[in-house]
Amino acid sequence: MALQSLDIARRSATTTPPPGVRQTTEVAKLIDVSACIGCKACQVACMEWNDIRDEVGSCSGVYDNPVDLTAKSWTVMRYAEVEEKGKLEWLIRKDGCMHCADPGCLKACPAPGAIIQYANGIVDFHQENCIGCGYCVTGCPFNVPRISKEDNKAYKCSLCSDRVAVGQAPACAKVCPTGAIQFGSKEQMKDYADKRLVDLKSRGYDKAGLYDPQGVGGTHVMYVLHHADRPELYSGLPDNPSISPLVGLWKGFAKPLATVAMAAVALGSLFHYVTKGPNEVSKELEDELEKEDAK
Amino acid sequence: MQVSRRQFFKICGAGLSGSSIALMGFSPAPALAEVRSFKLARATETRNMCPYCSVSCGVLIYTTGDKSKNAKADIIHIEGDPDNPVNRGTLCPKGAGLLDMVKSPNRLKYPEVREAGSNEWKRISWDDAITRITKHMKADRDANFVEKNAAGTTVNRWNTFGFLASSAANNETGYLTHKILRGLGAVAFETQARI
């Protein structure tokens, strides 16, 4: 394998262990929701840097636009108007890939090398290897990856691995006008979060806390929340996310046993893969499953 | 946790097929994992300023080519200037989108005229445009310039002609605009400062 600009920790659907002697620093992005003004500079910088332009949509009666993540919007702002005891709070959360330490997408991915986890913690999609099956979507506890209708490949935030590889911050972190997005080593980000929590608690947010969910082994995108006890207030941020039990199930028993129960599906899939190529396989499989579901 | 049948099969299928491929020593592609290369590596960097609000954020404009004669500089990316003490490299959504302003499909590229009563634009040359506009101006000025008012005081003004000056223009442009306007005797001019 060629020498990489970022060391690889894991590759999807690959059993060969990657080289693991070099130790690189774990990076993280910290999103301080208490300093976020919801300006969408991160959304724009993301599209600009990554050479993507989402569609000009329409206003659906809220500030959110585009209304959801797409193959061309790898991050979106989600706005929640929360009113409690007469006090209004406008909780605005930047949504996007959390770069889990234990990435459900990677574990679910059947295409070798389509999903990579670098040693610095970034989870990156390599579209040239993607077969468009959508399992990463299912595997993701945060509902982040999106399949493009144009090329049937999965896309999501790369944490600007191209920038990070040359020692730069991701485009969203650099651009953020209020410093609500910080970038550095995971260690630095936790220290920074500590300082922010002291400030927030002094302003009466007793439940302020860091969101670094352990159910997915911690994340390389973390949030400072004023109401860490109720992450769901922030447009449904999961309280205690974990990888779908099915990904766990597969890991737990299917792999060592090489599995009789699922052999048919697997062989079928492989057969199709070899003869017809990846996209068709997944489509056929999808169709089959759709039919099953309809019953 | 509820798991649908479909999800179940998805996971099984995914894991097995992937695993199986690898176990059989079969790899469909070299599956390299090199990150996208840094697109600005040899681009030319120019210091400029965001033209939107009055924070006047410093920006770095990246252009293709090295300014050699045959390489046309094309703007490919704009980001914040980290040295600028005010914005320190940051930008807002407007500034972050400057590339699409520079590259807007609605940029004007050549002079045009819409004639009286017409429903369309007509492309004209710069010479034509300047000649036709100045003819209008001179005719108007010669007909309506006031040298003295009723009391006999010299007033030297031309107030049938007006000008709205850009607040996005450079200081130098603003200054020259003012100098020329007064030189012509114009008084009916304003800028966006009050709006």
Added chain:
Amino acid sequence: MTNHWVDIKNADLVIVMGGNAAEAHPCGFKWVIEAKKERKAKLVVVDPRFTRSAAVADYYAPIRSGADIAFLGGVINYLLSKDKIHHEYVKHYSNATFLINPDFKFEDGIFSGYNAEKRNYAKDTWSYQLDKDGYAKVDETMQDPNCVFQLMKKHYSRYTPELVSKVTGTPKDAFLKVCEMMAETAAPNKTMTILYALGWTEHSKGSQNIRTMALIQILLGNMGMAGGGINALRGHANVQGITDMCLFGANLPGYLTSPNEADVDRKTYLEKRTPKALRPNQMNFAQNYPKWFTSLQKAWYGNAATDKNDYAFDWLPKIDGAYDTLAIFERMHQGKMNGFVCQGYNPLASIPNKKKVGDALAKLKYLVVIDPLTTDTSEFWKNHAEFNEVDSSKIQTEVFRLPCNLFAEDTGSFTNSGRVIQWHWKAADGPGESKRDVEILASLFLKLKEMYAKDGGKFPDAMMGLTWPYRIPGKPAPEELLMEINGKALTDVLDPKDKTKVLVKAGEQLGTFGLLRDDGSTSCGNWIYCGSWSQGGNNTAKRDNSDPSGLGQTLNWGYAWPVNRRIIYNRASADLAGKPWDAKRTLLKWAGGKWVGNDVPDMRPDAAPEEGVMPFIMNPEGVARLFAPAMADGPFPEHYEPFETPLDKNPFHPNNPKATSNPAARVYKGDMEVFGKAKDFPYVATTYRLVEHFHYWTKHSKLNAVVQPEQFVEIGEELAKEKGIASGDKVKVRSMRGFIKAVAVVTKRIKALDVDGKKVHTVGLPNHWGFKGVAKSGYIVNTLTPFVGDANAQTPEFKAFLVNIEKA
């Protein structure tokens, strides 16, 4: 801004009112967040809407749009009645002690000297009592009933918390909470900064909105302090610079004023504009007016301006009335104009009452649009269906559209809101045949000169005599222009104290406006920019961002006017003896026989404290004005209702209809008739920007169109329920002048307010849309707005007018 962007981080309390800094100036707003993070500062937002600034505020108070003076007047009353003021500061640095003409009166909402017919004031009673030497009389005890302090106390005693709450709709406890927080900064070592923008200026009493806050800042001793000041967050990247260049009919560069018909000669003109000191020993800096003006004439007319011809005084046009934007469009609408140029300006979208503006443009013989983009104005004659329903065949205006370059394609300087002038460099050529602005201007001007030289015509003298020293006449270089603006010595400039000493040699660039002369020996295109390009070179291109004081002053980054001073009135940051009020934020102190510190002193550098030279050097009094006769609509700000008010009277003056709305605001015939009444248009509308867009420009940028694609209006849940409107519904908003249609955003962030016993709803109207662009086409919001402006600045009342709303 009296202070600057980075200085916001030095504040203890940040007030965002009359603006929405997080959305309109996000990168400047970072210094608010910095103050919160690093200084434990508090952020208070007062706004009709819970904005994105409010989203990160420590405290938010709602207010009815158009009621700011009531609120702030109430704050003044709170500070005075609870004695929460900075006593030393007020006594010495303001005109609180000055005695006013005993004939000055304020009765039933009207100040003395009112002329109802002309809607203006004769101001002779708004004056100081003078002693035999012509100096203003003062009462150091501030007990005299005619002293400014007592008059002010009396004036604002009417602004009780109860009445304030009744007029503003702000709950009384919320109002008092804000008062309390502001009052804490009366401590000499605490500062409050105020960040405002068009939310204060765009009212029929816009200037007085700002003045009311200025009074508060003086009472609290926050002017001239690091982390204090009055900070106008300006609109465009170079709106500050273009304002400084004074592209106004009524002004000359550097805030000099145009001659008018009464200025029969240079002497008369200068006498009226050169003030005499009103207190002993004051700098009275405006006494240098003749030097600024003469140097300007030398810059423009060179050798043709001599003492023999009054320095070409008669070559300057003399104005005969108002030429602000509203006045210009009124003249155009009356058919009094033939030609018009829009340079980077889109009046069809940005001037009130689109119908009137469109009709006015249709009366022109020719319209020239110089712009990088296809503006709506350039196609005012074209039918764009519901968004611009016109009949092209009936519009006889000949329209030219000339492509100019954008920022990235030109070199030159911009002045930011903090008065810092910064040079920028061209990165690439513009598209197609587009040209730099100055080339377009030069080609028009040179062609005109050529025509006049060939065919003759009316008064060519000034045109022909205009200096044009540019090496390539058709392409004046930005460097040449900034050098001309800065000014140079035409002959040797001598030291007035020692005539044998040459301060600047002939031909050299001047280093400061202190070197300007009124004898024709210096030229300078804009005195406040003198020093920007000194003999040492282009100071606006300086890029050393070191900040040794840690206060964010960065004195070697760019060049701030005046004389690279970053915080204006900084002398007021120290007490009478020259000791800083807060040593941790020292801007200046008196040490070793001079003023030293972390800024360029706003004071004669060797003026010893004993001399009693006061900090407000541009005023002949030397002190800040709590009582300001210069204002058109009253020396003290007073609450008046917007011209379109949801109330039937001004609750401060219920029995005087003349005092309902600003009695000194100009209203044209025809416009008064199309002001709506609350019975037909019951809701208060206010227009504003969104963070995703910049005016009517970014609708041409795909990236911005993606993140905010379609026009919408915002209403509160209660109004939505009453009207049966759901989020996402299409609604129609009507005013007396027209209607728009847009998508409804129903939100908790706009609340109905209880005003004078009545429920008042607000309808929020973001601008940004039009019929040209890559964003979805929309209606021009200024279809709805009223054609009336502030009594002083004529800024249109975009922020408070009446509409009705229904499901479309």
